[in-house]
Amino acid sequence: MAQRSSLRKINATLHAWVGALCAIFIILVTISGMAIAFSGPLMHLETGAFPKIEAISTAADPDLAAMVAAARTEAGETFLPLGYLGPHAEIATDIPMIYGMSAPPDAGGEVQIVSINPGTNEAITNFYLDRTWTHLLIDFHYELLAGDIGEVIVAVLGLILSILAFVGIYLWWPVRRGFWMKAKRFSLKGNWNSKSFSLHSFFGFWCALLIVIWGLTGTYWSKPDWGPAIIKPQTDILPEAVVERMENATCDGTVSIGQATGLALATYPGTRILEAEFAAPWQPYHILYLSKLDDLDKRDGDRRVWVSSSCANMVHKEQVLGLGKLGAINNAIHSGDTFGAMRQPVILIVGLTLLLLSITGLIVWFKRYFRGNPG
Structure with missing residues (x-):
């Protein structure tokens, strides 16, 4: 005692x-x-980028090509689109976003975001992410x-x-x-x-x-x-051999983000595009993050498809299975996404x-x- x-x-x-x-x-x-x-309402108060819009079916595949075109028109000629964030991705809103650089990095470009009306694929407004108090928070x-x-x-x-x-x-x-x-x-x-x-x-x-x-x-x-190594937050690392193959591709074609989206959805039927990273001068491939509506992990797509920006037949896919999903489920719990x-x-x-x-x-x-x- x-x-x-x-x-x-x-x-x-x-x-x-x-x-x-x-x-x-x-x-x-x-x-x-x-x-x-x-974060969504707070950022809307700052920027006006995320107004209430009549609900759009989350099962509908986003027209990324149309969204990118609208973002370029809204953000200006020097805007370099780098990716897509679907609803409830990094910033919890009902509205998708196209993000990129206001100008090339070596020209002093800043991270710029264009919010998109998912019903019309028209731009709502744009803002500089690092200038917002919400992002600082x-x-x-x-x-x-x-x-x-x-x-x-x-x-x-x-x-x-x-x-x-x-x-x-x-x-x-x-x-x-x-x-x-x-x-x-x-x-x-x-x-x-x-x-x-x-x-x-x-x-x-x-x-x-x-x-x-x-x-x-x-x-x-x-x-x-x-x-533990077996638990992965998401499939975000492309094998080195695949990176080398895509960087050294000799195809003369151009694979648009619209084509890459179609290839990704065909690779994993029944999924939706959650996020995307577009090909850039320093990245010769598109990355599509996919998930199903009933996935437990919610935020982090546990299926990834890499598509060469010049060779339509050069596609690499990865999927987190079994215990590996615990990493993404962990993040969904901490963010509250698990609770809908x-x-x-x-x-x-x-x-x-x-x-x-x-x-x-x-x-x-x-x-x-x-x-x-x-x-």
């Missing part, structure tokens, strides 16, 4: 201090994560505006969050009988410290699994290479829970270690 008591004290101290030191970062990442659940959530170092910090933060949840359950667990009695115990009586401890204990227990899931999925999202229409409410519930636990934890830590209150 003495050893157990000593172990609990050590864990309680670590839980308190590690939680307190990480609390501000957790609060900032949580608030930004809740905000970007509304997204970057902050993913990497704290600190590049690769920020990604590592966010990934470690997810691991710490999960460990804190496990340790918290260990500390909460009744030493003697009375599990359900304690699980139901909740009181807002007493001073701020008592109220905070009750809230932290009650919601920490009932939401522990949720916290672990969001912590681990966040870590994987930031650093997928830390996960409940995506935003779920993200808000998770975010508010993390804010509550962070703030109440800080209050209890401060009272206990700086005010000498053992309660």
